[in-house]
Amino acid sequence: MTVRKDGECWMADFYENGQAGRHICKHGFATREAAERYESDFLALRQLTGRPLDERLSDLVRLWHERRGHFVRNSGNRLNILLGTVKRLGDPVISEFDATVWSRYEQTRSTQTVPKRVRAELRYLSAVYSDLIRYGVWRGENPFAPLREAESDVAKSSVYKFRRSRELFAEVDDVDLELPPRTCKARAAQFND
Structure with missing residues (x-):
C-alpha cells in the first residue's frame, strides 16, 4: 500500500498484482483515508469480479466481442448495437453499473423507441455478462439477473375467432396454399400475423 501526499491532496500509487501487475496511480483524494479506501476497494473488487475497478462497460463489451461476440451471427451489427447502448447509458464504470x-x-429509452428494441438491448447486455x-x-x-423483460402489449400468437377463421379459410381456398392453413386450423387456428 503506497499512499502519499501530492501537493495539497493525497495520491494512491500501487500495482494490481504486485510488481508484475498494472500500475495504478490516482490523484486528488482529500484525505489519506480516502486514498487508502480507494486502493482497498480497487483490490477487493478485482478479487470479487476479476476486473479492475476503473474499467468501463464499453471495455467489457469489447472484451466480450474478442472472446465470444465474433462467433455470433451479425457480430458487427451486434457490437454496434451494444456500443450504442453503452454510449446512451453514459459508459458507466462497471463497479457502479447495476x-x-x-x-x-x-424508462427514458422506452419513450424514444419501440419496446422491442429495449428488450433486445437488455438481452444483448445480459448475454455479455453471462458469457463472460x-x-x-x-x-x-x-x-441483469434480477430483471425481467417488459411485457409486450401484443400476444405472441393470435388466436382467431371461429367466424374470422371461416373468412380466412374462404380466402385461402381461392389460393393454392391449402396445406399450411389447414394444418393450422387443425391446431386450434393459431396464426402468427
Missing part, C-alpha cells in the same frame, strides 16, 4: 441504472435507462461469467472473465454476478 439494475437500477438499467431501469432508469429503460461462463468464460471465467467476470467473477461477479450478472447485474
